[in-house]
Amino acid sequence: MKALELIAYGKLEYKDVPMPAYGEHEVLVRIKACAICGSDVHGYNGGSGRRIPPLIMGHEAAGVIAEVGIGVKGFVPGDRVTFDSTLYCGACGYCRSGRVNLCDNRRVLGVSCGDYRQHGAMAEYVAVPDYLLYRLPDSVSFEEAAAVEPLTIALHAVNRTRLQIGDDVCVVGAGAIGQLIIKVLSIAGCGSITAVDIDPDKLVLAMANGATSVICKTGEEALTAVLEATGGRGMDAAFEAVGISGTVSTALQSVRKGGEVTLVGNIAAKIDFELQHAVTREIRLNGSCASSGEYAPCLKLLEQKKISLNDIISKRAPLSEGAEWFDRLHRGEKGLIKVVLTP
Numbered sequence: 001m002k003a004l005e006l007i008a009y010g011k012l013e014y015k016d017v018p019m020p021a022y023g024e025h026e027v028l029v030r031i032k033a034c035a036i037c038g039s040d041v042h043g044y045n046g047g048s049g050r051r052i053p054p055l056i057m058g059h060e061a062a063g064v065i066a067e068v069g070i071g072v073k074g075f076v077p078g079d080r081v082t083f084d085s086t087l088y089c090g091a092c093g094y095c096r097s098g099r100v101n102l103c104d105n106r107r108v109l110g111v112s113c114g115d116y117r118q119h120g121a122m123a124e125y126v127a128v129p130d131y132l133l134y135r136l137p138d139s140v141s142f143e144e145a146a147a148v149e150p151l152t153i154a155l156h157a158v159n160r161t162r163l164q165i166g167d168d169v170c171v172v173g174a175g176a177i178g179q180l181i182i183k184v185l186s187i188a189g190c191g192s193i194t195a196v197d198i199d200p201d202k203l204v205l206a207m208a209n210g211a212t213s214v215i216c217k218t219g220e221e222a223l224t225a226v227l228e229a230t231g232g233r234g235m236d237a238a239f240e241a242v243g244i245s246g247t248v249s250t251a252l253q254s255v256r257k258g259g260e261v262t263l264v265g266n267i268a269a270k271i272d273f274e275l276q277h278a279v280t281r282e283i284r285l286n287g288s289c290a291s292s293g294e295y296a297p298c299l300k301l302l303e304q305k306k307i308s309l310n311d312i313i314s315k316r317a318p319l320s321e322g323a324e325w326f327d328r329l330h331r332g333e334k335g336l337i338k339v340v341l342t343p
Helices: 038-044 148-159 176-186 200-208 219-229 245-254 275-280 295-303 319-330
Strands: 002-008 011-016 026-035 060-068 080-083 125-129 133-135 168-172 192-196 213-215 235-240 255-263 284-287 313-318 338-342
Touching: 002 319, 011 319, 026 080, 038 319, 060 125, 060 148, 133 295, 148 176, 148 295, 168 176, 168 219, 168 245, 176 192, 176 200, 192 200, 192 219, 200 213, 213 219, 219 245, 235 245, 245 255, 245 275, 313 319, 319 338
Parallel strands: 168 192, 168 235, 192 213, 235 255, 255 284, 313 338
Antiparallel strands: 002 011, 026 060, 026 125, 026 338, 060 080, 080 133
16 A cells, blocks of 8 residues: 655655554544644654654544454444544553543554654544544544544543633644644634634634634734733733744733643653742642543534534645655744645
């Protein structure tokens, strides 16, 4: 089969590779669409340390079941499916409590690190365990389904945050995850949603996705604007969807005393942190990692047309052109939010 393989940092090759083997409780999926995640781009350049070559990346995908293992029940060849990216053991304490995203033996499709290598979905076929599968509603396209995984991350982050009807909320970072958080917040009953980013085009999209106001500033100027928008009180909650010191600082300082900050972005492994500000104002901090049970409700939101993902898909391109689109995303080309590759 053909696959887009990371053969060295900064170098992808569209090449022939062996068909993946599938086990008794696994299925072979013929990929119809696979989106490029921001984490794939950071892995492409070696920045994350979680895409060690050689590797077939890709964990945001959808397709059609081609073959099933002898132990698979409930799915047959021809079923349209998407799938979670987190492989979990089902036996550890976290799995038994339903927090599969924190599994002690967690593996992620399209990731290779010091502990494991798990080839992903930027290929014609991928093998996945049957417990990761979700059948697609007829009204949801493969391309839109390829963006469900990041939507589950957004919903998980909102679920992790103690929001009340009418709360004023700030989203710092209007990339793909930030846009999806705004989409979810827009149907959650917030009083106001303020998006903060330095890219005016992303802020235009944020307004279309449900933001009630936008701030195209950074650092102290952004913080001043956020506080002015709340009469100096601060937001009830903030979501940080970048993962660097400056944006975390903006999110942390934008909330009121006793407010809540949910950290979703994780570009940097370590950041500067205003500890005294968090302590003396009793700021609640949440980390939010991947998702845990959000696939079914996300697919229902799409089926009921309460959320659409088509507007965050900036480009659809053949998998054979994947190297070019990785390079364009890595260079930060304006106007690109989510690129979907089709084998």
